[in-house]
Amino acid sequence: MTTSRSGPKLAKIAETIGVSTATVSNALSGKGRVSDELAARIRRKADELGYVASSAGRALRTGRSGVIGLVLPDIANPLFPQIAQAIEHAATQAGYGVLIGDSRGEIGMQTEAIGRLVERGVDGMVVVPRRGTRVIDIDCPVAVIDTPSTPGNTVSADHFGGGELVARHLAALGHRRVLLVGANRESNVQNDRLAGMRSVSELRTETLWLDERWYEAGQGGTLSLAEKMREGFTAIATVSDMQALRALTELQRNGWRIPEDVSVTGFDDLPWTSIITPSLTSVRMDMARIAGIAIEVLCAAILDPAKIDQTDRKTLRAPIQTVAMTLVERNSTAPPPIRDETAFKGELA
Amino acid sequence: MTTSRSGPKLAKIAETIGVSTATVSNALSGKGRVSDELAARIRRKADELGYVASSAGRALRTGRSGVIGLVLPDIANPLFPQIAQAIEHAATQAGYGVLIGDSRGEIGMQTEAIGRLVERGVDGMVVVPRRGTRVIDIDCPVAVIDTPSTPGNTVSADHFGGGELVARHLAALGHRRVLLVGANRESNVQNDRLAGMRSVSELRTETLWLDERWYEAGQGGTLSLAEKMREGFTAIATVSDMQALRALTELQRNGWRIPEDVSVTGFDDLPWTSIITPSLTSVRMDMARIAGIAIEVLCAAILDPAKIDQTDRKTLRAPIQTVAMTLVERNSTAPPPIRDETAFKGELA
DNA sequence: TACGTCTGATTAATCGTTTAATCAGACGTA
DNA sequence: TACGTCTGATTAAACGATTAATCAGACGTA
Numbered sequence: 001m002t003t004s005r006s007g008p009k010l011a012k013i014a015e016t017i018g019v020s021t022a023t024v025s026n027a028l029s030g031k032g033r034v035s036d037e038l039a040a041r042i043r044r045k046a047d048e049l050g051y052v053a054s055s056a057g058r059a060l061r062t063g064r065s066g067v068i069g070l071v072l073p074d075i076a077n078p079l080f081p082q083i084a085q086a087i088e089h090a091a092t093q094a095g096y097g098v099l100i101g102d103s104r105g106e107i108g109m110q111t112e113a114i115g116r117l118v119e120r121g122v123d124g125m126v127v128v129p130r131r132g133t134r135v136i137d138i139d140c141p142v143a144v145i146d147t148p149s150t151p152g153n154t155v156s157a158d159h160f161g162g163g164e165l166v167a168r169h170l171a172a173l174g175h176r177r178v179l180l181v182g183a184n185r186e187s188n189v190q191n192d193r194l195a196g197m198r199s200v201s202e203l204r205t206e207t208l209w210l211d212e213r214w215y216e217a218g219q220g221g222t223l224s225l226a227e228k229m230r231e232g233f234t235a236i237a238t239v240s241d242m243q244a245l246r247a248l249t250e251l252q253r254n255g256w257r258i259p260e261d262v263s264v265t266g267f268d269d270l271p272w273t274s275i276i277t278p279s280l281t282s283v284r285m286d287m288a289r290i291a292g293i294a295i296e297v298l299c300a301a302i303l304d305p306a307k308i309d310q311t312d313r314k315t316l317r318a319p320i321q322t323v324a325m326t327l328v329e330r331n332s333t334a335p336p337p338i339r340d341e342t343a344f345k346g347e348l349a
Numbered sequence: 350m351t352t353s354r355s356g357p358k359l360a361k362i363a364e365t366i367g368v369s370t371a372t373v374s375n376a377l378s379g380k381g382r383v384s385d386e387l388a389a390r391i392r393r394k395a396d397e398l399g400y401v402a403s404s405a406g407r408a409l410r411t412g413r414s415g416v417i418g419l420v421l422p423d424i425a426n427p428l429f430p431q432i433a434q435a436i437e438h439a440a441t442q443a444g445y446g447v448l449i450g451d452s453r454g455e456i457g458m459q460t461e462a463i464g465r466l467v468e469r470g471v472d473g474m475v476v477v478p479r480r481g482t483r484v485i486d487i488d489c490p491v492a493v494i495d496t497p498s499t500p501g502n503t504v505s506a507d508h509f510g511g512g513e514l515v516a517r518h519l520a521a522l523g524h525r526r527v528l529l530v531g532a533n534r535e536s537n538v539q540n541d542r543l544a545g546m547r548s549v550s551e552l553r554t555e556t557l558w559l560d561e562r563w564y565e566a567g568q569g570g571t572l573s574l575a576e577k578m579r580e581g582f583t584a585i586a587t588v589s590d591m592q593a594l595r596a597l598t599e600l601q602r603n604g605w606r607i608p609e610d611v612s613v614t615g616f617d618d619l620p621w622t623s624i625i626t627p628s629l630t631s632v633r634m635d636m637a638r639i640a641g642i643a644i645e646v647l648c649a650a651i652l653d654p655a656k657i658d659q660t661d662r663k664t665l666r667a668p669i670q671t672v673a674m675t676l677v678e679r680n681s682t683a684p685p686p687i688r689d690e691t692a693f694k695g696e697l698a
Numbered sequence: 699t700a701c702g703t704c705t706g707a708t709t710a711a712t713c714g715t716t717t718a719a720t721c722a723g724a725c726g727t728a
Numbered sequence: 729t730a731c732g733t734c735t736g737a738t739t740a741a742a743c744g745a746t747t748a749a750t751c752a753g754a755c756g757t758a
Binding site: 100275 | 401402403404405406408409414415416419426427429430433434437438441446447448449450451453465466467468469470488591594595597598599601602606607619620621624625626627
């Protein structure tokens with residue numbers, strides 16, 4: 001009742017005040033030449049009437065929608081909230097809206113989701129590609145968040161460095177035999193994390209791919225970590241918190257004490273890492289920073305299309321940026337049990 | 350090179366074929382009167398040129414943007430992915446795009462996020478309100494997903510019924526003394542779930558609010574469940590998986606066996622419930638169905654504004670719908686230990 | 699032949715904003 | 729007085745689609 005459903009238009013304000021629409025537009029955007037006094041009067045009238053600019057009108061005229069797309073491999077991914085929140089925040093700061101696109105399920109969905117966003121007229125998009133997927137040419141600027149080793153990547157966390165961090169932490173505690181746990185061989189991110197872990201020379205590692213165990217034993221299958229422990233491993237470094245949780249609860253259930261008997265580490269610092277007992281040592285990525293850079297690069301490309309790499313794909317021509325990860329030490333890591341250390345030393349001699 | 354950056358316009362197609370833009374528009378939308386032969390020719394030309402309609406142009410003319418907003422209390426909420434995915438999917442099916450709005454942090458953020466979406470010209474929005482917040486009048490159709498007891502609610506899971514489900518399950522297993530764990534007294538959802546649990550008369554319950562313990566003991570504080578166990582509780586029914594995980598790991602760490610010594614249940618069926626040991630008995634809501642209904646009602650209101658309740662707020666005038674929850678029985682629940690049952694019987698006599 | 703009807707297509711207005719081009723004065727200066 | 733300059737505002741043309749109104753023929757019928 002108070003404010004009519006379809007708000008007042010620019011012309012309405014112009015009319016009631018007695019000036020041209022151009023002047024109103026200028027006053028509101030602060031662009032043209034309008035006397036301060038009149039500008040103030042217009043602004044006052046505008047929000048007195050509850051004026052809201054028509055985004056369609058503006059978009060049509062300017063050719064920019066003020067909206068960017070966010071494409072995610074699988075929205076149900078537990079890491080997604082962090083990413084979406086960070087991107088949404090950074091985009092809002094930059095004056096953009098965020099349209100989501102879910103590319104779950106079949107691999108073709110990613111292309112399809114991207115297509116839908118383009119149809120909706122996004123000015124650019126941020127893509128977190130599916131594992132092993134490459135983003136194909138898109139008719140607008142695209143910032144890719146994956147991992148430095150992925151071709152076409154724009155910005156990402158230093159997954160390799162994160163792996164190193166974990167491994168060094170375990171090494172410093174005295175661990176020498178560490179069981180690495182991965183989930184998906186095709187994931188660039190996971191491979192980079194594992195490579196980082198393996199790069200720490202003090203450690204003797206072995207990698208357990210969960211996917212294999214998974215299929216062997218069925219979904220409910222356990223990791224059968226007990227035998228690994230007997231082989232002399234004193235720590236388990238996983239490539240994600242989910243797997244760490246899996247390992248931690250399985251070990252605990254079978255009577256192992258964490259971290260006294262065995263240390264466990266995760267990756268990503270999901271929301272529950274601090275509330276479990278023992279709380280989980282993990283590695284966090286600075287999503288706010290990553291999102292900020294992604295949006296910044298993207299906006300630059302939107303404003304200056306020359307920054308788009310024409311020769312290759314429509315990916316951004318900008319230095320690839322890598323953001324350091326940080327180790328979050330909690331209670332799931334500690335020095336290895338004496339027994340094992342002795343055994344290991346004996347083995348060396 | 351092949352397709353110019355700014356795609357061909359409607360007029361371009363009209364020109365190359367030699368007809369009017371109106372005819373092209375009609376042919377593509379299938380609305381006006383166009384001969385089949387010509388329509389086919391136009392369509393062929395259109396996607397030969399890779400024509401993509403300008404959403405701005407269309408939105409301006411039709412007054413509808415084809416985009417709806419999704420406002421969430423806190424994107425970082427672990428339940429968020431499910432919601433977002435379901436809404437995105439349902440909206441896509443209905444031909445709408447989804448613009449996200451995060452109302453994290455201060456309470457005023459919700460209103461602000463909503464405002465931003467309205468400015469962006471959404472045709473309607475789905476709001477999952479903050480705890481205890483009420484959605485104030487918005488200048489477009491709004492579907493609210495919260496809980497049936499919330500005024501203005503449009504559709505939601507039957508949280509009360511879910512609570513009943515858990516409680517009955519425990520009662521059927523033989524439990525009589527159950528410790529209820531909540532996290533936030535202001536949450537309508539949590540209160541409904543707890544009320545449902547308490548409604549099962551076979552159970553004697555007591556409620557532990559996590560927020561109190563939390564502040565008393567600091568963030569790292571444990572739930573001190575050991576003493577509760579000694580008081581004769583044989584099961585812990587929480588109001589969310591997060592708290593169930595918290596309880597489960599704490600008990601396990603202190604040597605209790607789950608489910609042999611004590612049963613634990615969660616709520617929401619988060620992605621990790623099935624991979625922990627023991628896997629967690631939880632209650633799942635049918636988000637796909639809820640989202641489907643929300644979008645359906647919303648679309649109806651968008652197409653027929655008469656469905657908007659003008660007298661009250663701009664909420665939808667539609668029967669409130671409630672979607673049943675389903676119990677997911679896993680390995681964290683079992684009959685109570687003999688010892689306790691005996692003790693309880695003795696207590697009764 | 700004249701008239702109504704139906705079909706297939708066109709004309710032209712419109713949605714609401716932005717912005718380049720223009721204009722009317724005022725003012726200072728030569 | 730005449731001329732350039734500067735300021736504050738206006739004019740009018742887009743932007744790209746949709747759609748009501750109109751029109752030209754073809755055809756059937758009285």
